[in-house]
Amino acid sequence: MKALYLFKRDLRWEDNRALAYASQRHKEILPLFIFDKEIIEDLQVDEKRVSYLIRALEELSKKIDLYCLYDTTEKALRRVFEVYKPSHLYTTKSYSWKGRKRNEIIKSLCKEYGVEYVEIFENFLAHPEEIPTRKVYTPFYKEWIKRLDLESFKLHDFSIPKLNLPKLDDIRKHIKAISFPYFDPKDCKERLKNFNFENYENTRNYPYMDGSSKLSPCIRFGILSLREIYKKVEGRSEQFIKELGWREFWYHIAINFPEAKELEFQEKRRGIIWENKGEYIRAFEEGTTGYPIIDAGIRQLREEKWLHNRMRMILASFLAKVLLVDWRIGEDFFKKHLLDYDEVVNVGNWQWSASVGADPKPFRLFNPILQAQRYDPECQYIRKYLPELSKLPCHMLLDPLNNKLPYHKPVVNYYERISLAKKLYGLHSHE
Numbered sequence: 361m362k363a364l365y366l367f368k369r370d371l372r373w374e375d376n377r378a379l380a381y382a383s384q385r386h387k388e389i390l391p392l393f394i395f396d397k398e399i400i401e402d403l404q405v406d407e408k409r410v411s412y413l414i415r416a417l418e419e420l421s422k423k424i425d426l427y428c429l430y431d432t433t434e435k436a437l438r439r440v441f442e443v444y445k446p447s448h449l450y451t452t453k454s455y456s457w458k459g460r461k462r463n464e465i466i467k468s469l470c471k472e473y474g475v476e477y478v479e480i481f482e483n484f485l486a487h488p489e490e491i492p493t494r495k496v497y498t499p500f501y502k503e504w505i506k507r508l509d510l511e512s513f514k515l516h517d518f519s520i521p522k523l524n525l526p527k528l529d530d531i532r533k534h535i536k537a538i539s540f541p542y543f544d545p546k547d548c549k550e551r552l553k554n555f556n557f558e559n560y561e562n563t564r565n566y567p568y569m570d571g572s573s574k575l576s577p578c579i580r581f582g583i584l585s586l587r588e589i590y591k592k593v594e595g596r597s598e599q600f601i602k603e604l605g606w607r608e609f610w611y612h613i614a615i616n617f618p619e620a621k622e623l624e625f626q627e628k629r630r631g632i633i634w635e636n637k638g639e640y641i642r643a644f645e646e647g648t649t650g651y652p653i654i655d656a657g658i659r660q661l662r663e664e665k666w667l668h669n670r671m672r673m674i675l676a677s678f679l680a681k682v683l684l685v686d687w688r689i690g691e692d693f694f695k696k697h698l699l700d701y702d703e704v705v706n707v708g709n710w711q712w713s714a715s716v717g718a719d720p721k722p723f724r725l726f727n728p729i730l731q732a733q734r735y736d737p738e739c740q741y742i743r744k745y746l747p748e749l750s751k752l753p754c755h756m757l758l759d760p761l762n763n764k765l766p767y768h769k770p771v772v773n774y775y776e777r778i779s780l781a782k783k784l785y786g787l788h789s790h791e
């Protein structure tokens with residue numbers, strides 16, 4: 361009995377439950393990754409982001425003789441089924457909107473070719489469907505933490521067939537990769553080993569510090585197993601475990617309220633008429649809003665393809681509540697740039713930041729002036745990403761409304777816009 365193993369968001373050899381499960385049942389396995397043309401085109405994956413994926417596959421190929429096809433999932437699988445004729449196909453269970461659709465395609469192809477389709481739970485700490493439905497994070501967390509599934513499966517030896525199918529080297533002619541200095545999958549293990557989790561709670565909020573784990577790309581592509589991360593963090597940082605819980609909370613919402621992919625989770629916020637002014641959208645996306653903390657964030661995102669959580673919240677809140685731009689436009693902008701882009705998590709967080717999503721609180725405000733004063737009080741972050749302003753005194757950089765900077769004029773006045781936003785959201789001015 362020959363098995364096909366389809367890697368997706370689990371690009372690792374160690375502690376991969378789905379691969380281990382297949383290895384316990386088959387002596388021969390064909391390991392496969394499909395660069396799905398449609399996914400790559402939809403994500404508008406740029407060279408930096410695709411380079412990270414290629415590097416992840418290079419690392420995986422050092423451990424396992426991986427086959428790689430560049431095509432639609434359907435065409436690639438038909439080709440492999442015809443050449444290899446497997447009895448089984450193993451892959452991880454998907455909970456994302458697109459992943460579930462893709463698994464349905466795979467499943468029906470398996471049926472057509474008489475291949476047994478096996479999905480294994482992986483890439484989450486708890487089975488999302490086992491958690492009673494909750495709309496707010498803290499009650500969700502209380503249920504989630506009781507149901508963690510931390511069991512690892514042992515990987516058995518298996519052989520890999522030699523076939524006339526493409527490998528990673530053959531794919532490179534379709535996909536251009538470049539060297540990308542900020543993130544490399546081979547650093548995930550070291551980062552996990554060396555990051556100071558004990559101090560995470562004190563450092564995690566400050567974008568100028570190296571104070572958050574930066575493990576999000578490692579998690580997004582499954583380069584590390586969540587069990588491995590959890591075991592490393594357990595007893596060291598409850599706050600960090602809560603952050604892992606947030607990731608699964610957004611999946612919980614996506615599964616139980618699938619309409620929240622397109623629509624605001626909060627029904628009362630579905631009719632907002634966004635201004636969507638082209639000039640404001642451009643200023644935001646180009647980092648020329650005249651608010652140094654905002655523009656520094658956009659520069660980091662465009663250059664490094666990653667952004668600190670505090671900066672993501674400040675930017676998202678600014679776009680929706682100050683520029684009065686539909687959160688979907690921001691979601692799409694992050695989609696184009698984030699290395700760790702995860703549609704379910706991004707949509708959830710954008711809705712949360714725009715105060716239209718799950719886990720509602722009274723209208724949250726992220727005043728960019730107060731946020732900068734609090735989280736970048738010495739302007740280290742602003743100066744790093746806006747070196748052209750680095751000689752100016754910090755108090756000027758923190759408050760562009762009361763100081764004329766030799767740089768873009770503030771695109772709007774925060775305080776004026778916030779009262780407009782409250783009207784748009786149907787709130788009274790004291791709320």
Ligand SMILES: Cc1cc2nc3c(=O)[nH]c(=O)nc-3n(C[C@H](O)[C@H](O)[C@H](O)COP(=O)(O)OP(=O)(O)OC[C@H]3O[C@@H](n4cnc5c(N)ncnc54)[C@H](O)[C@@H]3O)c2cc1C
Pocket residue numbers: 564572573574575576577579580600603604606607608610667668669670672673676694698700701702703705706707709710713
């Ligand atoms: C508007 C907005 C969009 C976002 N889009 C994404 C996205 O597309 N992909 C993504 O992985 N994260 C997203 N996040 C969540 C969060 O900002 C990142 O996970 C985090 O900044 C990654 O850095 P880190 O690994 O150093 O995080 P750490 O602070 O070290 O946290 C550890 C891990 O916990 C998870 N996590 C932390 N915060 C959140 C959160 N708010 N929601 C869900 N998971 C969380 C991540 O897996 C993260 O790697 C978004 C947040 C906002 C406000």
